[in-house]
Amino acid sequence: MIIKDITNYIEELAPLSYAEDFDNVGLLVGNYQTEITNILVTLDTLEETVDEAIAKNCNLIISFHPIIFGGLKKLNGNSYVERTVLKAIKNDIAIYATHTALDNSKNGVSAKMSEVLGLENTKILIPKKGIIKKLTTFVPSTKAADLRNSLFEAGAGNIGNYDQCSFNIEGRGTYRGNENSNPVIGEKGKIHTEKETRISIVFESKNEAKILKSLHDNHPYEEVAYEIITTENIHQNIGMGMIGELPTAMEEKEFLLFLKQTMNTECVRYSELIHNKIKKVAVLGGSGSFAISNAIRAGADAYVSADFKYHEFFKAENSILLADIGHYESEQFTKNLLVDYLTKKFTNFAVILSEKSTNPIYYI
Structure with missing residues (x-):
């Protein structure tokens, strides 16, 4: 099991695309291909957190707050941030942060x-706004159903309590390929008119890469005509x-x-x-x-x-x-949320709840 396996699962709960623009989430220290020993879950990552990870043989810290928030211009150990990062690097301990990605999650x-x-x-x-995108593409009408279904399988077309949602308009498309083209329908150098279906379909931004791959893998044309826009629609569950x-x-x-x-x-x-x-x-x-x-x-x-x-x-x-x-x-119970979520999936190593309070505020 490698770090990427763990972070992929976390990002099902809290996709990085949910994070606010000002934030710094994801793998902050370490390599996705590193094999896991054990995981320590914490609210904040401090030097003492890294010490706890070392003592408990954990080489991945999953932290709610990011230890690196702004850009680090040096690593001299002159601040608690620099000292924490240096200690993690020296001891081959990776640090992953969820922060506002988990804040914006329905189950966060x-x-x-x-x-x-x-x-x-x-x-x-x-x-949240800016999460819902819309894909519009044009496909030969005889292939429209197959392409739509492949996009649905990739995660497109979900609106609230409904799935497989799309809008379709029949029309005619024209194109002419140059001498380097290899048209699936028609001949190079000649204008071709094809009965096409315009498909419009919405999707969550977290699925964009998967949906684009499905589009290119399943569209019959050599060159796929499409556009993607980010809508101002709000997502009621994010x-x-x-x-x-x-x-x-x-x-x-x-x-x-x-x-x-x-x-x-x-x-x-x-x-x-x-x-x-x-x-x-x-x-x-x-x-x-x-x-x-x-x-x-x-x-x-x-x-x-x-x-x-x-x-x-x-x-x-x-x-x-x-x-x-x-x-x-x-935010204190966020640690428990993450531990419960991870232990349901992974049983071949320990997911450990940090015992240390990282609260910097005291009362008298």
């Missing part, structure tokens, strides 16, 4: 928060945050105490109480102040996230209870 960070809090009827809080309902409504203070205990946090910072019962709850792991307005528009009674600044608590405007439970605390 916010889904785990929802599970821990017992939320029901959950859905994505901020569905995106940041989740919103759901508690099984039973709670008073605000009851909910805050429940939150403190369930999320195992020493401190919950919250906005002014508005004396509403809490039933509908929005959650987002990590720094989530950008989604306050989304939670309000979605009709949430409470919004649970982290890293709210002073002035951002005013955004509650007596319409929602804002609860900041801490960055680490909001």
Whole structure:
């Protein structure tokens, strides 16, 4: 078993194409072809994390947060990032990060928060744009059905609860091949008119390479005419945050105490109480102040996230209870999510949950 086998499986849960543009996800240190000994799963990768990997004979660290976020211009060991990367390289330990790819997964960070809090009827809080693409191609009408089916098998044509979706227009295409051409239909040097079907079909960006391969492998023409555009359509099952309902409504203070205990946090910072019962709850792991307005528009009674600044608590405007439970605390169960996911698939080596807390914040 090599690292690529592991990362391929992780990317079924959290495709790298789901990550935000600012992020740095994927294999940050190491080689995809390295054989696996054991895997250590952690929220952050620090020097002590690498030491733990060494002690437990793990040569792959799967980390939620990327240790390399911006560009590294040197590796002199003058910062904790440089020292961590150097130690990993010296000990042949690879580092893989999921971060916002897992944030945007339907079964990712916010889904785990929802599970821990017992939320029901959950859905994505901020569905993501730029994930749905559209392929348009032209094929001889006699071959249209075969090509469509091959594209469906490659993952195209899925829209919500429907699959094998496409739009087709009949028409006539023209072409003339030069002296170097080898036309399947028609003769080189002569204009040819062919009855063609224009096929338009949508797909998730993560499947683009597979769909293009299927297109070229199954299209009869020597030169395949096609175009791909990225749509502005949102994907209801991919995106940041989740919103759901508690099984039973709670008073605000009851909910805050429940939150403190369930999320195992020493401190919950919250906005002014508005004396509403809490039933509908929005959650987002990590720094989530950008989604306050989304939670309000979605009709949430409470919004649970982290890293709210002073002035951002005013955004509650007596319409929602804002609860900041801490960055680490909001994401802490992500490790368990990844370990559970990996152990269901791989049993020929150990997938180990890191025992060390990497939370840099303490309370008194």
